[in-house]
Amino acid sequence: MSEKHLFFDGCDTVALAQKYGTPLYLVSLSDIEEKVRQLKDAFTERYENTRIAYAGKAFLTKGMVRIIDRLDLCLDVVSGGELDCALQAGFPPERIEFNGNNKLPWEIDLAIKNGVGRMIIDGFHELDLIIESAKRHGYTVPVLIRLTPGVSADSHDYIVTGKKDSKFGFPIDSPALFETIERAMDSEWTNLLGFHFHIGSQLEDNKVYLDSLDIVFDLLRKLRKEKNFAPKELNIGGGFGIRYTEESNPKPFDYFFTPVMEKIENFFQQEKLPRPHVVTEPGRSLIGEAGRTLYTVGSMKEIPGLRHYVLIDGGMNDNIRPALYQAKYHVVNASKFDEEPSELYTIAGKICESGDILAKDVLLPPTKPGDILAFYSTGAYNHSMASNYNKIPIPAVVLLYQGKDELLVKRQNLEELHQNDLIPKLVQEL
Ligand SMILES: Cc1ncc(COP(=O)(O)O)c(C=O)c1O
Missing domain, CATH: 3.20.20.10 (Alanine racemase)
Known part of the structure; x- marks a missing residue:
């Protein structure tokens, strides 16, 4: 434990990066509970005959389905896959809405x-x-x-x-x-x-x-x-x-x-x-700010007079939103959270696309290879939109709750990455 580091839901994020590896999605159960409480206070507790259906497209895993169930929400799904995830996790079908x-x-x-x-x-x-x-x-x-x-x-x-x-x-x-x-x-x-x-x-x-x-x-x-x-x-x-x-x-x-x-x-x-x-039917407003993503800084490239690139071990595969909608994020150096942000950096991923820039012109303390960066508000439309482009495994998701941490989704391994690939006879006979 170090006061220098960024803490999230009572957990030292740098220690989490060491324990689970990076890139790593973090989800705070305390923050989800708090947002749901705020929404209930403003809506279902205040007006009769009202209902909240969490939009699963924002972030859905079997564990998340259980959280939604325990919080007494309904669930909005938009595909057979999301529906199957809900059913497999034991969500009551009569509380599911299909868009x-x-x-x-x-x-x-x-x-x-x-x-x-x-x-x-x-x-x-x-x-x-x-x-x-x-x-x-x-x-x-x-x-x-x-x-x-x-x-x-x-x-x-x-x-x-x-x-x-x-x-x-x-x-x-x-x-x-x-x-x-x-x-x-x-x-x-x-x-x-x-x-x-x-x-x-x-x-x-x-x-x-x-x-x-x-x-x-x-x-x-x-x-x-x-x-x-x-x-x-x-x-x-x-x-x-x-x-x-x-x-x-x-x-x-x-x-x-x-x-x-x-x-x-x-x-x-x-x-x-x-x-x-x-x-x-809210998605983002219940899970977005409850998520953060950790990355490890690898190479850094300074183009004199132009830009100072920080290259991280993830990118548009685990967060497509900057490339898709020019979305902007708040970023901190989780390893040096106690230091003043004084340098301007552009944070780029490792994917073979020039558009793989996760954040342009962000202020961080002087940053070095090996530092852990944390992107805020990545709970919605990040993991749920992740892809395997460049054959890169999808990162793990860790659930945090008042100082405790536990895997919500395992990191994909290389074997799982290729498990559906076949070498057909037509190819073998070439
Ligand atoms: C039909 C429908 N309902 C709910 C949502 C959730 O929206 P948000 O995550 O912005 O709350 C969406 C998002 O696209 C949607 O298409």
Whole structure:
């Protein structure tokens, strides 16, 4: 133990790097618990008929599934793989909600066979598949329909999903939406509960949620008049922004939920209808700041007058976000945490891509090969987006809790890396 080092959830990060090797993802259970408590305080504890479904795409492993279960949350999955992970970890299927813009027949079947709690319909064709599967399994499926309200959210284009020109959901005025609503209302195999929207990710302004609600309310008025339909459930998605760097401006949960719930309650009061169950689907805001990644500094390269590169033992394989969305991170030298940051460095990975730069122009104390660097707020969309490009194994994930540490995911080894490779006869006979 040394005061010089960075501590995370009561653990010395440099000692963790020595014990487990680097790159290494760290996840703090205390931080997850704290974020969930904050969200419950602002939402489920404050309003009746509400539910939180953690968006597994942000970070999902069997251990994480158990944590979500123990914290009494529901789980949003978007693929057969995420669903299988949840089921294998023993998560109750009735608390699973299935999103995704092109669910495959086998994925739909796996979900319906297991009696998942909600299917979020994303296209007309998908509804056919759901009905066929529901008939086969004799299960009337509770469904919501995903809408794209057409508001523009102030976030990176790749993580904005609620605008009209989107591969997700149905624009409010699309003829296919009305056909889907009619079909889902008429079929004895689907129980249409209501609607879902998810506007985008890393959002810092509540206005986009409120504007989306206005648009959804227009649709609800129309449906009430024309089809006598009143929703029992409304899912407002996730997307709440977190702190990545000093420039981030994240807001507490009640900044979003107070006006959103007020608006929803007012609308249904005016319409003289019971307020539907309200669901939120956050990923990043529950796990993002609970994660950090450790790297070991290898070579350093100074290009005089231009840049001082610090080369680390990971890169875009374990954190694709800087290359994909120009995402920025707060970085510290965990070995010299007590020293003043005084030198400007650019941190580059070891992947054979010039775009493999994890952080440009960050201030660190004078840094040397062998030092441990820590990237903050890497809990979401890092491990879940990791790849084996350049045949590099995916790092381990260690769970921390008040000074204790335990593996959540083992580091991939070289054997596992090639375990699906075959040398076909055609090749052997060459
Ligand atoms: C449908 C849906 N729900 C929830 C989320 C979670 O978003 P976030 O992690 O920003 O809260 C996403 C993220 O893309 C999504 O597409």
